[in-house]
Amino acid sequence: MQQISRMLMKLFQRAKLEKPGQVDPRAAGFTLSLLVAMYDRSGRGYVKTRSAAAALISLSGDTLLAKYRAFFHFYAVPDGKAALITRSALRSLLTDLNQIPAIVGEGCTLSCVEIAIHDCFHGVRNAAIVEEKFLSWLRSEPAVLLWLPTCYRLSATEMVSHQARCR
Numbered sequence: 001m002q003q004i005s006r007m008l009m010k011l012f013q014r015a016k017l018e019k020p021g022q023v024d025p026r027a028a029g030f031t032l033s034l035l036v037a038m039y040d041r042s043g044r045g046y047v048k049t050r051s052a053a054a055a056l057i058s059l060s061g062d063t064l065l066a067k068y069r070a071f072f073h074f075y076a077v078p079d080g081k082a083a084l085i086t087r088s089a090l091r092s093l094l095t096d097l098n099q100i101p102a103i104v105g106e107g108c109t110l111s112c113v114e115i116a117i118h119d120c121f122h123g124v125r126n127a128a129i130v131e132e133k134f135l136s137w138l139r140s141e142p143a144v145l146l147w148l149p150t151c152y153r154l155s156a157t158e159m160v161s162h163q164a165r166c167r
Contacts, residue, residue, distance in 0.1 A: 001045050004052050005032055011056075031056075038099040050074055051096040058097060064152050068138045071097075072131050084128035090117050094144055101147050108144055116144040 008028040016023040024030070035055060039047040057070045075093045076083035085093075094113045101107050120137045121129065129137075141149055 001032075001036070001040075001047060004035065004047055004049065008032055034103070038103050039096075048096075050092075051099070054093060054096045055100060058100060058148055061155065064138075064149055065135070067148070067152075068135050069131070071138075072134050076131070077128070079128065082130060084126075084130060085134050086128040087117055087121060089128075090120060090134075097145060097148070106147070112144050116142050 005028070008031050012023055012028045012031075015027075035047055035052050038055060039051045053074055054071065057067050057074070060067065062070075071093055072085060073083065075089040076085050077089060091113060094116055098107050098113065119142060120134070124133070138145070
């Protein structure tokens with residue numbers, strides 16, 4: 001928990017330098033509280049760094065493709081020259097990401113995760129998939145993660161302005 005707290009402090013200090021006046025001084029504490037609520041429901045005082053990273057990536061202002069690639073690199077296992085996502089790694093990723101909508105009562109069941117894994121590995125004979133297959137599956141907007149592109153689109157439209165007048 002201390003490691004994540006320090007990381008968040010550094011992260012928000014950098015953000016404060018890049019966007020003066022736009023970062024709440026309590027942002028690191030609020031974010032840590034959110035991560036604890038999502039990933040430490042039993043109160044052990046422990047949150048996996050990878051789970052916290054997945055949440056921060058998904059809640060970041062980056063593009064969907066950049067988020068998807070970051071997910072792959074955090075959860076992939078090295079296999080010689082390439083990195084691959086196994087079923088187990090995908091299960092961990094989806095379970096971690098499912099905690100975000102679950103915190104507001106919108107999470108899906110374990111069977112939903114299993115259906116998504118089956119869908120992602122449909123037609124795959126190997127035990128793992130390469131990044132392109134993973135990205136292609138995510139671009140198809142699987143139901144288990146439909147909230148992610150939806151939130152991204154909502155966020156992206158906040159900055160849109162037009163000259164139309166409404167009555």
